[in-house]
Amino acid sequence: MLHFSSMIRDYGIVPSMEHYVSVVDMLGSAGHLDEALEFIEKIPFEPSVDVWENFMCLCRVHGHLEHGDHCAELVKQLDPPQLNEQTKAGLVPLKDSDLKQNEKKKLASPLEVISRVNEYRAGDTSHPENDRIYALLISLKEHMKEVGYVPETRYVLHDIDQESKEEAILAHSERLAFANDLLTSPACAQIRINKNLRVCGDCHAAFKIVSKILGRMIVMRDAKRFHHFNEGICSCGDYW
Template identity: 45%
Template structure:
């Protein structure tokens, strides 16, 4: 119920539902509310949900990262930095993100900024072309997903080299035009990569299936099956 109300943007009702539950809400319940706050950019409710959530699941790095991303996407850099300091104080470590793709019975693993792949030069050259194509269709990189103190151009470069994009491009290069591209990420898919993948599916005419830590995303003709809620 919390998830359904959250998807509809009825966050106050979702919170009231939690308050009236005859049993103590578990971390999954507060996590559902926090996820809805991310989608609908409700900072006040997100902080409230996170307060209860971190009391129940204080060592789960994913909870901190979700709130961190909410602050980041809303431009609240100071709050994001404070949360990062809190993570360091509690020695909570974010799991390193990676994306895998299987091509011709061989698994290829990519991390952000990865240039270790034998075809790295070709992958980055093709990625540059694809980014140019999706920009023409309206894609604009979401720089809020990069909080490093660097210039705008560097931030864009860092976003382009996310593991999801690298794996997808390798899939495009390594499979026929009718093939479905399937990748798997060990964490929640990046918000900017989610938007970019919608555009990539549109300009290439390819179906792309992404399995992240929360659900499957089926991209086709510029639309994702998750309805941009994950």
């Protein structure tokens, strides 16, 4: 269990709520959601709405939907005005009257920090975070299947068995790029992908689904057009 006793004892610094939010973000971003929740529960005073909102977004990133829904309820109780932020995480449905206004806000909220550009090829295993990337994709596939996703293996042209075809689709370059961005970008931030070929039908369907279950907008530029995936819908209207 992480604590701040040494800050007080050695430096005379009383930890603020920002310190607690930072630790939750550190643990949750690394996938240690149980440890993050344990840390929150042991905060010596009432956790702020920022703590729960941050943890909510991290739960959505890692596919822990039940924890995310529970956090959304806490955020609503602690600070109803935070509903706009919850909506970004896909946890609270928008009222019809708010759709246009909030959509503009989403489109005007690009990724705040872009430190590098990563390049991927289908089946690439050279990335330093390769194991985490593939583990995340496998986990997401299971969540996607729960809401009706069926891999379209006809896009795999090699003569291999069904399981190998599903693995091949999972390793398409755009999915590798997406998984790495999901692991490294701020919670709830927009994800941007450039692809020099036309996106395949299976990846297109997959991105629609993950945009809904994770509450993340995905902007992808392929060889023909821009695709804005949001809340399970693509701007191309499934015609590209």
